[in-house]
Amino acid sequence: MRLFIPFRHAGLMALPLLAASCTADQLPEEERVIAPILTSAQAIDEFTYARPAEARVTHVALDLDLDFEARRVEGTATLDVQAAQGAREVVLDSNGLVIGGVTDGQGNDLQFTIGAADPGNAEKGEPITIQLGQSTGPDLQQVVIAYASAPEAEALQWLDPEQTAGGRYPFVFSQGQAILNRSWIPTQDSPGIRQTWEARITAPEPLTVVMSGISRGDPEELENGRRAFEFTMDNSVPPYLIALAAGNIEFAEVGARSGVWAEPEMLAAAAEEVGDTEELIDAGIGLFGEYRWGRYDMIVLPPSFPYGGMENPTLTFLTPTFIAGDRSNNGLVAHELAHSWSGNLVTYSSWRDGWLNEGVTSYIENRIVEQVYGEDRAEQEYALSFASLEDMVETNGADSPLTAMRTPDGTSPFDTAGEAIYDKGTAFLKTVEATVGREAFDEWLTNWFDSHAFQPATSEMFLASLREDLVAGDAELEERLMLDEWVYGTGIPDNVVRPDAAAFAEVDAAVTAYAASKALPQATTWRGWTAAEQRRFLAELPERLSADDLAALDRALSLSRSGNNEILFLWLEAALRNEYEPAVPQAREFLARVGRNKFVAPLFQALWDTGEWGQRIATGIYDDTRAGYHSMTRGNVDGIVGYEAGGEAASVN
Structure with a gap:
């Protein structure tokens, strides 16, 4: 190995050094x-x-x-x-x-x-x-x-x-x-x-x-x-x-500025799935200004990658679980691309301000999705996000510190509630946009990125900029925005802009019909729904379902044969929490091939919460699959199943 003598380059700028001796x-x-x-x-x-x-x-x-x-x-x-x-x-x-x-x-x-x-x-x-x-x-x-x-x-x-x-x-x-x-x-x-x-x-x-x-x-x-x-x-x-x-790994060009790396066996499917990337880049630039990173390439990693995506500049890391064959999960690509402005360009100074990266990014993601895929899809995806936020607040209580966008001092960056950072952050910016007007808000947000490019930022700075450049001393507007309550408070502020109730009107009617009489959508209706609509239906199913109910759902909607991992996960979660034995082999196969924490930890939790039935299954699966999971996923599942280092998952008496 030779010592690499680093070359000198101009860069954009080094971060400042502060010292009392420097005026x-x-x-x-x-x-x-x-x-x-x-x-x-x-x-x-x-x-x-x-x-x-x-x-x-x-x-x-x-x-x-x-x-x-x-x-x-x-x-x-x-x-x-x-x-x-x-x-x-x-x-x-x-x-x-x-x-x-x-x-x-x-x-x-x-x-x-x-x-x-x-x-x-x-x-x-x-x-x-x-x-x-x-x-x-x-x-x-x-x-x-x-x-x-x-x-x-x-x-x-x-x-x-x-x-x-x-x-x-x-x-x-x-x-x-x-x-x-x-x-x-x-x-x-x-x-x-x-x-x-x-x-x-x-x-x-x-x-x-x-x-x-x-x-x-x-x-x-x-x-x-x-x-x-x-x-x-x-x-x-x-x-x-x-x-x-x-x-x-091999490379496939997607467009003039973008391409994707993957193992040869996955490359064709990966390239097809991210085929809209150039349009997504153009949408981001049109909305919020210059793309400053040169290229936007991606790599589809093996399944053990623990996240949906990671916004590494010039090379977004992606989970293979987003590949559905119809680009229905490309909100993930839009999200990681959106980090090119929020997170990568302007970064939170400490982990307590995680919403400055993820909440702002999720808002931009939704705007890019609207630009490329239309208002209906964007509104449906916002509705799913908002439902997750409401569920989290209901579970933890509106006064819980977990529901605050800016996390309390001492909170590990691995212990934050994603709904408070991603989903509440999105709702906050949607609310500001609706209150001040889209044109004014877009101009402000673009200027925020330009004036803070390649710099760290804090919640305090973000709110100060909003007040100086948008509120501009308007006391009535300040009161309507409720800025401090959003960022530092708990729960969901009263002025929140809620999703359009019509976004899932047909699906919600089907959910109501199913809850009342177990009436299922027609197979043709189900196939005609968007992936977001299918996810909404499955997410709203009753908690308790019988084996006959689950068998009928699977027969009518072909849930266990879905090629969309988001749909397959929701099906397996419903099946496992209801101790549906026919789903166990598929759950075992799914957990062996998927390492994304979003799917893995909840499925182990669903098994564990059933008691002896699921705990025996969970310990057996985890003993076989733990070594293939990333340390972050292992850490989460270890806590669920009582795994002890050097041993096995907790035994069940």
Whole structure:
């Protein structure tokens, strides 16, 4: 392995360094704009050891080998560190990294220590404190860290050949959000500390490496049967967006700016499913301004990927479970694309403001869907989202902190309620739009992205901008918007814009008829419904159904033969919570081939909640499937089934 000497590039801008010794007029203009953000109370990130006001990482250069046998990455990370005057150390985040040594840019050894993990927050990992040369700053110093990840690094999912579609070659992918990238990259792993990056990654032939940056060209053939792939990201990004995947993958062009990677066995279906991507990009640009990332490529990963999608810049990661053959689940692509504005371009400063990424993105997703697929589909998808929000509020209570968009201090980024962040955030922006008018709101939101591009943000900043540029001192408008109640309050504010009741009028009538007399829609009617309408019907079924009811549903609507995983999941959930034995083999097969947490955890929960019947089934399935799930999915299901490390799922007496 050779030391990768990082090249210097202009980038867009490094995040500002704040220090008492630096007066405002000593900082570059763009840093004076952002300087107050990192030290504001709302921007403080409880889940990093970094002290960015003293020394902050601005650029990361990785030179790593992928070792599939040892299940680790190994090499160097060269960090550019901006240090304040008098700063003597920089603190990084780590979770299980094995550090071989640290040097400065001239090869001189630097002293470092690896601290103890926070006993009250084990998922935070441990700090790496590196001694710097004395700074006369603010100035830039270079730190080179030789290291390896641990085999159990939570961000990396190593797959054996039999866990892939082709079955011949291994695969690896990363998932950095929220605070997992510190398990394979020694940096300051906090969303507000944006960094540019570059990488040289080697992998054994014939595997191909892709990353969430721009490829520098064809891979370099090495003498040891490996190939080296190089990438760069000149836009500063939150570190959780540094992502890689490697496997036997091929590329299909979708349009001038877009394409998709997948295993050869999945490539044709993947390319067909994302065929509307260019239209989605055009819609996003038309609505909210310039697309600043160059290309918009995607990769359809093996099934163990735990999320629907991940918005890694230039390379969205997608679950194969969204492939339905009719593009009915392409709201997922619209959502990850929408992050190109909200989340990737303007990023929350701390995990407490998750709605600034996901709620704003879900709103933009809905607007893109409306532009490309029409008002009816957009309204139906909003209705599904709003129903999820109402269910969550009803389950937890309107006064529950879980229903607040801005999550309470100390809440793990893995423990937030998605409905409060995604669905309530969408409803909030729908309400603002309806109150001030779409034209005015679109102009404001576009300006928000433009004026905060490549910067961190807080709820406080978002609301201040709304008040300055939209409310503009109008006391009556301020009262009608209820801004603080939306962002900081619990429950659903009274001024919420509800979905059009007509969006699912036909379906809701069918639900009522079924509840009254078990009258089922005609097969032709069912096939004529949109996927959203089918999901609405299944989601509204009575909780308790008999075996005869379920058998009749399946016969009439062919639910167990659906090619849409969203539909299949709802069918299996209904069947399992009602102890429907004929569905168990299909549930077993589904849970063995799908790793998406949205499906996996609720199905195990449905089994577990039945008592002895389902718990015996759940423990048997989980003992067979756990190893194939991502650490995030495993963590959720472990808690459901009482799995103990090194053992098996809890036995049932």
